[in-house]
Amino acid sequence: MKIAFVGDVVGKPGRLAVRSLLPKLITDSNEFDAIIINGENSSGFRGITHRIFKEFIRVGATVVTTGNHVWAQRDVFNFIDNEPRIVRPANYPDGVPGRGFTVVTLNDGRKLGVINLAGQLFMPSFDNPFQALDRILPQVVSETDSIIVDFHAEATSEKIAMGWYADGRVSAVVGTHTHVQTADERVLPKGTAYITDVGMTGPHDSVLGIQTHLVLENFSTMLPSRFQAAEDDIKLCGVTVQINNKTGKAESIDRFQLSLSQDFPASDRS
Numbered sequence: 001m002k003i004a005f006v007g008d009v010v011g012k013p014g015r016l017a018v019r020s021l022l023p024k025l026i027t028d029s030n031e032f033d034a035i036i037i038n039g040e041n042s043s044g045f046r047g048i049t050h051r052i053f054k055e056f057i058r059v060g061a062t063v064v065t066t067g068n069h070v071w072a073q074r075d076v077f078n079f080i081d082n083e084p085r086i087v088r089p090a091n092y093p094d095g096v097p098g099r100g101f102t103v104v105t106l107n108d109g110r111k112l113g114v115i116n117l118a119g120q121l122f123m124p125s126f127d128n129p130f131q132a133l134d135r136i137l138p139q140v141v142s143e144t145d146s147i148i149v150d151f152h153a154e155a156t157s158e159k160i161a162m163g164w165y166a167d168g169r170v171s172a173v174v175g176t177h178t179h180v181q182t183a184d185e186r187v188l189p190k191g192t193a194y195i196t197d198v199g200m201t202g203p204h205d206s207v208l209g210i211q212t213h214l215v216l217e218n219f220s221t222m223l224p225s226r227f228q229a230a231e232d233d234i235k236l237c238g239v240t241v242q243i244n245n246k247t248g249k250a251e252s253i254d255r256f257q258l259s260l261s262q263d264f265p266a267s268d269r270s
């Protein structure tokens with residue numbers, strides 16, 4: 001089973017990258033059984049709407065994952081309970097809307113489990129993600145051995161620790177949230193593919209997708225400023241993971257970064 005995981009999509013530029021570059025990633029020699037997109041920053045630069053979620057599904061997403069910004073657009077409360085293909089961190093307190101994991105049936109009948117977890121370090125107060133994984137896994141494993149964990153976290157230590165914790169128990173632990181792709185992808189000894197962060201899909205001529213001058217103003221004066229998504233140097237970032245069909249173990253993990261060409265008409269950037 002071959003999976004593509006696309007990192008945090010930021011605003012209109014990120015959505016443009018998904019629309020324009022995802023088809024380039026999907027070629028005759030590079031077909032995917034499932035595509036997972038982290039959409040926590042896809043509306044403006046925070047949150048997701050139903051329209052955007054449906055757009056991701058239309059362009060090929062199998063499951064959309066989120067993170068700490070999942071609740072930023074109120075529209076999310078209108079659909080998150082009814083759409084089995086969107087997940088939010090499983091370690092939110094009990095009773096919040098949505099689901100922390102999902103098992104989807106792919107076109108050929110095989111099943112894929114997707115679990116979303118958030119870190120505790122330098123993040124809002126989530127419950128313990130390691131214990132959350134222990135609670136969830138038996139439910140997912142009863143349906144499939146092919147399991148992807150989106151670990152949405154800030155600290156590299158916590159993310160690497162999660163990779164080792166899950167090694168041999170899931171197919172892949174892929175990090176999101178920092179918006180900076182790391183060069184540490186590997187398959188861990190017991191067969192779990194791991195990367196600390198898959199990187200951002202959006203404008204890289206920016207500070208994590210936000211217009212640079214607004215962030216500099218904020219850091220240098222400490223006065224609040226209205227952040228807006230940047231526009232230039234748009235890239236689609238993520239990883240592909242090959243999973244063994246019989247064992248659910250990962251065989252390989254590879255990073256990708258695709259750039260939108262400079263001459264892409266600005267009028268299409270909406």
Ligand SMILES: [Fe+2]
Nearest residue numbers: 008040041177
């Ligand atoms: Fe993000």
Ligand SMILES: [Fe+2]
Nearest residue numbers: 067068069177
């Ligand atoms: Fe985040």
